[in-house]
Amino acid sequence: MAFDSVSSFLAMGGYAAYVWPAWGVTLALLVGAVIHARAERRLLMRDLKRRERRQTHVSSKEGVDAS
């Protein structure tokens, strides 16, 4: 352990203003990428499902008309 207390860990030996922003931005980008990818998939699935529903709806209707 390089630090003896939580406050000294947060202070980063006086370099807190540099270490934490650098780590923070990196972490934010990584987490943001994951959230974005998950949201992208969710939206895409919703879209595809909606389209599928509409298409099956239309085709079943056509079936009724034809008979």
Added chain:
Amino acid sequence: MSHVGPLTLREPRGGLGVAVVATLRRDMTLKLRRRSEVMNPLVFFALVITLFPLGVAPESKLLSTIAPGLLWVAALLATLLSLDSLFRVDFDDGSLEQMMLSHQPLAMLVLPKVAAHWLLTGLPLALMAPLLGVLLSLPAGSYGVLSLSLALGSASLSLVGAIGAALTVGVSRGGVLLSLLVLPLYIPVLIFGTGAIQAAIAGSGVAPHLAMLGAMLAAALMLAPWAIAASLRISLNG
């Protein structure tokens, strides 16, 4: 009544060589007919160089230290300015499509087009640069190197820039995009071009820098035509 003989289609003899020379001649003629397009980069070059002393300070000592970089950056931007029109007219009137359909490899046919661009943009810029060097009180003894480095370097700029021009010719408002694509690729040429002039001012050997510029030109000559041809094909399809 004129007699119409049996229709015969024959390849003109000479093949590739004839095609290359004919393309070069055609492009030179067309470009020379639009004088303003040839003049614009030169005027732009002179204007930018005029603006700098006004924006910085008219001290000749300060100006002479930044002169190599200024001249090179201004010449580079002037080349960039002229790139957009490199394939634009031929793209719009369909002659590019004809070139693609011809029997000759497209990669070889774009080479004279790029050569015409260099002859009417890069070379005049290189010849004009010493005049502007005087305005920036560029130290004596570096004027020849200035011209030579610009002449050598701008040939690479034309070749690399043609890739960008070919990629963006089918895109509406491709001008800004073109500069975004091409400028990062220009950096090595800029570094060694200014390096040559600074070496000439410092009195150290100029040859290594010029050799590097030459090497880059050789590499660009070898690889760029294929990239240009591939890019043109993409632009013509999309």
Added chain:
Amino acid sequence: MWRIIHQLGSPKGFYTLSARLQPWVWAAAALLMLIGGLWGLLYAPADYQQGDSFRIIYVHVPAAFLAQSIFVGLAVAAVVFLVWKIKVADMAASVMAPFGAGMTFVALFSGAVWGVPTWGTWWVWDARLTSMLILLFLYIGIIALRGAYAHRDSGSRAASVLAIVGVINIPIIKYSVEWWNTLHQPATFSITERPAMPAEMWLPLLLMVVGFYCFCIALTLMRTRNEILRRESSKRWVRDLVRGQ
């Protein structure tokens, strides 16, 4: 082996295979980055010269590695796409490029922040930082070119050509910038050329680097799957898949 490669080449095969692969890669990435991160932040000894500010290295170096590797990855995908017409390669390239740009930005940002305690200024025209900045412009160019085409397939091919042109130029740019840097700057204190790092310093770094690579692979798999669904949305198997959910 060849079967797997063949399977990866078709969108459907990639989709099913990546579904099996994905959890493992995510787990590896999370584990490596958690251990490496905590180790680097908590247990690695402070640098004798830079104190605790050197802990930025644990995000700066992996990001810089990824920034460069992803560009090479883009070019490889471009060749695969242009030569063998494998669409999955282009889909992967299209999702890798924004992440690569993001990593380049992170490397630049952390480098600039690190510069304040080390050099006393936010920005120094250091060879590495300068090359990184140019790399960011190259990424932006590729992303912009892909978006500029109205026709998606043309955009894909144009971006592929540019990626290949870029990857040929990167070494030239790197060496010329390094050369320019040595010419114009007196040798300054360099970040990474330090007297050999002790193991408790570089081991967490190694974990972080490998972790970042795993993260990149996992994210690429995940987003390529999305891209496959988007581009193949009218295909039979995608419709069956959607209906089955």
